[in-house]
Amino acid sequence: MKVTVVGAGAVGASCAEYIAIKDFASEVVLLDIKEGYAEGKAMDLMQTASLNGFDTKITGTTGDYSKTAGSDIAVITSGIPRKPGMTREELIGINAGIVKTVSSSLIEHSPNAIIIVVSNPMDTMTYLVHKTTDLPKNRIIGMGGALDSARFKYRLAEALGAPISDVDGMVIGGHSDKGMVPLTRLATRNSVPVSEFISNDRLEQVAADTKVGGATLTKLLGTSAWYAPGAAVSGLVQAIACDQKKIFPCSTLLEGEYGLNDLCIGTPVVLGRNGIEKIVEIELSDAEKAKLAESAEGVKKTNGLLEL
Numbered sequence: 001m002k003v004t005v006v007g008a009g010a011v012g013a014s015c016a017e018y019i020a021i022k023d024f025a026s027e028v029v030l031l032d033i034k035e036g037y038a039e040g041k042a043m044d045l046m047q048t049a050s051l052n053g054f055d056t057k058i059t060g061t062t063g064d065y066s067k068t069a070g071s072d073i074a075v076i077t078s079g080i081p082r083k084p085g086m087t088r089e090e091l092i093g094i095n096a097g098i099v100k101t102v103s104s105s106l107i108e109h110s111p112n113a114i115i116i117v118v119s120n121p122m123d124t125m126t127y128l129v130h131k132t133t134d135l136p137k138n139r140i141i142g143m144g145g146a147l148d149s150a151r152f153k154y155r156l157a158e159a160l161g162a163p164i165s166d167v168d169g170m171v172i173g174g175h176s177d178k179g180m181v182p183l184t185r186l187a188t189r190n191s192v193p194v195s196e197f198i199s200n201d202r203l204e205q206v207a208a209d210t211k212v213g214g215a216t217l218t219k220l221l222g223t224s225a226w227y228a229p230g231a232a233v234s235g236l237v238q239a240i241a242c243d244q245k246k247i248f249p250c251s252t253l254l255e256g257e258y259g260l261n262d263l264c265i266g267t268p269v270v271l272g273r274n275g276i277e278k279i280v281e282i283e284l285s286d287a288e289k290a291k292l293a294e295s296a297e298g299v300k301k302t303n304g305l306l307e308l
């Protein structure tokens with residue numbers, strides 16, 4: 001199993017590290033345009049192999065796509081991250097150009113690869129890959145909901161005073177501060193609805209904190225986060241590589257599901273060796289449907305900024 005990660009920055013390197021530590025891939029290739037950067041990150045990570053006990057071979061290259069040839073999975077993290085006070089949507093001008101060239105170079109060398117898009121604004125970048133390549137929809141996956149759901153579970157556990165492993169919850173919708181739809185009604189603690197343990201007001205606060213999860217970290221760090229994004233990407237890569245058939249909320253092209261068309265937005269999907277093997281349509285309440293529709297409007301507005 002060969003995995004390429006384009007962009008050896010904060011998220012790309014963290015993602016490569018988690019993939020290596022989980023030890024399911026034979027090879028991870030890091031590619032960056034900054035001279036020597038990917039090679040340096042790869043060498044540093046390889047020097048953790050004996051310490052962390054993995055056999056995955058990590059190599060780096062400055063822009064040589066022939067080194068990525070025959071990749072089974074390719075992750076796109078190249079582009080600029082937001083600074084404090086910025087929205088993800090403001091990154092579109094620079095990142096759209098990068099994602100378009102990177103995806104076409106990746107496919108030229110790995111025509112069978114499954115592409116995972118991470119660069120922001122992620123739902124729009126995922127849509128851009130659909131619009132500018134011939135890949136079937138099951139092989140284009142946007143990562144956002146897996147991260148947002150992890151942040152939701154963190155906030156839920158905090159509010160409940162419960163261990164995170166006892167808590168379950170999912171965030172669907174667009175990967176933006178306004179567009180996320182944390183499904184509070186379906187969140188559980190050991191299969192019991194969380195509303196049994198905390199007030200509705202507290203639950204609404206959990207949802208609000210989840211939605212600004214990325215912005216909160218950007219303010220603290222001065223740039224956007226990387227550990228949880230990297231771990232979230234590695235989870236998707238592992239589900240595909242190991243054919244796990246796990247369900248994650250991912251950005252995928254909708255063609256009528258949830259009453260939505262012609263956009264990529266976060267919905268639960270089954271991930272296996274063929275990428276997105278099924279879009280799962282869960283029964284939403286009227287209020288949740290309205291929030292998802294509003295989120296879709298926001299994503300479509302950002303998609304409208306693309307020069308296609």
Ligand code: NAI
Nearest residue numbers: 007009010011032033078079080081118119120122143229
């Ligand atoms: P970073 O600045 O640390 O790394 C980006 C890397 O991309 C840099 O090393 C840069 O040299 C490289 N790069 C730029 N243009 C390139 C090109 N044409 N080819 C190859 N490499 C290129 O940024 P960071 O923090 O790793 O974030 C990367 C992207 O991921 C940002 O757009 C950020 O907003 C997004 N992100 C998305 C998340 C999600 O949940 N979807 C979560 C966190 C970040």
